[in-house]
Structures are given as C-alpha cells and as structure tokens.
Amino acid sequence: MRKVKKVLKEEDEIYEIYCNMCGKPIEKDSFGNFLEYLSVDKKWGYFSILDGQEHSFDICDSCYKDIVSKFKIKILDDEKE
Ligand SMILES: [Zn+2]
Numbered sequence: 369m370r371k372v373k374k375v376l377k378e379e380d381e382i383y384e385i386y387c388n389m390c391g392k393p394i395e396k397d398s399f400g401n402f403l404e405y406l407s408v409d410k411k412w413g414y415f416s417i418l419d420g421q422e423h424s425f426d427i428c429d430s431c432y433k434d435i436v437s438k439f440k441i442k443i444l445d446d447e448k449e
Pocket residue numbers: 387388389390391392427428429430431432
C-alpha cells in the first residue's frame with residue numbers, strides 16, 4: 369500500500385531563449401510555446417581538438433538558414449540541384 373500526499377516541487381522553467389548568433393529572443397506563440405529554433409548541447413570527446421569542452425547554444429531559424437547556406441554540401445530544399 370502506498371500513501372500519497374501532495375508536495376510542491378521546485379523545477380527550472382525556461383522563460384526566455386536568445387539566439388546565440390544574432391542575440392534576438394526566440395518568439396513565442398499565443399500559447400506561450402517557443403517557436404522553432406535549434407538547440408545544441410555538445411560535449412567534445414577524445415581525439416577532438418576540443419576534447420573535454422562542453423558547448424551549449426541556441427540558434428533561431430533565420431540564423432540557422434544563414435549557417436547551413438555556407439555548407440559545401442547543400443541541405444536546404446531551395447538550394448539543392
Ligand atoms: Zn538568430
């Protein structure tokens with residue numbers, strides 16, 4: 369048998385996100401959900417020149433498009449042959 373009681377737990381809530389590249393805030397929809405963006409969390413491992421470093425950043429869709437447009441191998445639908 370389990371007895372249950374209500375408890376309040378403190379938890380982190382993301383209330384603002386900024387694009388690391390342009391510095392603009394990621395907008396929210398009318399329900400308070402963030403619009404699309406890219407979030408990266410990377411811990412570099414052995415044999416990398418960044419071994420042991422941990423990087424975390426967020427990129428808005430506009431800056432994402434700028435970044436990937438510089439790829440030699442294209443990934444955007446409107447850039448593919
Ligand atoms: Zn941006």
